[in-house]
Amino acid sequence: MRTLTATLLATCVAALMLLGIGGRVPAADDKPVDLAVGAAAPAFAGTDDAGKPWKSADHIGKKVIVLYFYPGDFTPGCTAQARSFRDSMNKLTEQGVEVVGVSGDSTASHGLFKKVQELNFTLLADDEGSLAKKFGVPVSKGAEVKARDAQGKLMKDATGKDIVFTRGVTAARWTFIIGKDGKVVYKNTKVNPALDSKEVAAFIAKMPMK
Numbered sequence: 001m002r003t004l005t006a007t008l009l010a011t012c013v014a015a016l017m018l019l020g021i022g023g024r025v026p027a028a029d030d031k032p033v034d035l036a037v038g039a040a041a042p043a044f045a046g047t048d049d050a051g052k053p054w055k056s057a058d059h060i061g062k063k064v065i066v067l068y069f070y071p072g073d074f075t076p077g078c079t080a081q082a083r084s085f086r087d088s089m090n091k092l093t094e095q096g097v098e099v100v101g102v103s104g105d106s107t108a109s110h111g112l113f114k115k116v117q118e119l120n121f122t123l124l125a126d127d128e129g130s131l132a133k134k135f136g137v138p139v140s141k142g143a144e145v146k147a148r149d150a151q152g153k154l155m156k157d158a159t160g161k162d163i164v165f166t167r168g169v170t171a172a173r174w175t176f177i178i179g180k181d182g183k184v185v186y187k188n189t190k191v192n193p194a195l196d197s198k199e200v201a202a203f204i205a206k207m208p209m210k
Contacts, residue, residue, distance in 0.1 A: 032136060033133065033134065033135065033136035034136055035135050035136045035176075035184060035187070036184070036187070037184050037185060037186065037187050038183060038184065038185075039183065039184050040182055040183055040184075041056070041060070041065075041135075041176070041178045041182055041183065041184050042134040042135065043055075043056055043057060044056045044131050044134055044135075046102070046124035046125060046126060046131055047107050047124065047125050048107070048110075048122050048123065048124055048125075049107060049110035049111045049113075049114045049122065049123040049124075049125075050107075050111065051107050051111075054100075054122060054124055059098060060178060060180070060182050061180055061181075061182065062098075062180070063096050063097060063098040063180070064095070064096055064097045064098070064177060064178065064179060064180060064204060064207070065097075065098050065100060065177070065178040066085075066092070066097055066098070066099045066100065066175065066176075066177055066200055066204075067100050067102065067135070067175070067176045067177075067178060068081070068085070068099070068100070068101050068102070068173075068174070068175040068176070068191070068196065069101075069102045069103065069132055069135070069137045069171045069172065069173065069174045069175070070082075070101060070102070070103050070171065070173050070193070071103065071170050071171060071172070071173060072103055072104065072105055072143070072145055072167050072170060073103060073105045073109045073110060073112075073113035073145060073147075073165070073167075074109075074113060074145055074146065074147055074148045075145070076152075077173070077193040078103070078173075078193065079117065079148075080193050080194045081173075081191075081193035081194070081196050081197075082101065082113070082117055082119055083117060084193070084194060084195070084196060084197040084198070085099050085101070085119075085121060085196070085197045086117065086118065086119050086120055086121070087197070088197040088198065088200075088201055089120045089121060091201055092197070092200075092201060092204070095201065095204050095205065097200075097204060098121070098122075099121035099122070100121065100122045100123075100124060101119075101121065101122070101123045101124070102123070102124045102126050102131055102132065102171070103123070103125075103126065103167070103170075103171055104125075104126055104127050104128075104129060104132075104139065104142055104167045104168045104169035104170055104171055105123075105125060105127070105145065105165060105167050105168075106125055106127055106165055106166070106167070106168070107125045108165065109125075109145065109147070109165035109167070110123040110124075110125055112147055112155075112163070112165075113147075116147070116148075116149055116150055116155075117150060118150075126168075126169070126171065127142075127167070127168030127169065128168055128169065129168070129169040129171065132169070132171045132172075135174070135176060137171050137172050137174045138171070138172045139169040139170060139171050139172070140169065140170045141169065141170065142166065142167040142168045142169050142170055143166075143167050143170060144164050144165070144166055144167070145164065145165045145166075145167050146162050146163065146164050147162075147163040147164070147165065172189070173191045173193065174187070174188065174189050174191065175187075175188045175191050175196055175200065176188075177200065177203065177204065179207070185207065186200070186203050
């Protein structure tokens with residue numbers, strides 16, 4: 001009887017692990033991605049700051065894509081990085097570049113952040129970190145984020161309470177450049193937020209074919 005009970009218990013535990021209860025067997029998709037320069041960029045899609053679908057297939061091949069992952073809206077470093085790209089957009093546009101920012105923030109957070117900072121490029125919501133995973137970008141747990149205006153002051157709603165958003169995940173600050181051929185031509189995993197746009201523009205200026 002004891003032997004039969006132990007056997008049944010072991011079988012149940014194994015089944016629960018396969019179902020993801022009390023542990024699970026790692027799937028192939030769990031392996032971290034190491035996307036190297038020269039590799040084909042994965043196809044990706046998301047919801048933009050206006051709540052509309054955005055697909056890489058509609059953009060790659062038409063322009064050089066600067067895809068930058070950042071921790072979160074309304075934070076000091078990310079605000080500086082966004083402003084830097086905003087102020088460099090004329091030059092980047094002349095270079096045939098489209099800029100796309102990605103973080104674990106919601107569409108609503110992106111919409112307000114873009115409006116407050118007068119951003120002139122697309123922000124994609126990646127609240128589950130699935131897009132970051134495709135590019136091998138590390139993610140950690142999310143957080144609550146308080147909205148701030150262009151001067152850095154907390155924003156209030158109609159009742160006088162702080163405007164607070166929930167960020168699903170927090171992505172590392174990585175920047176990629178995808179050429180018109182769909183391949184990764186640039187990867188920076190140690191981004192200086194204030195200098196990112198300048199470094200990107202300088203690299204693109206030296207690209208033999210834009």
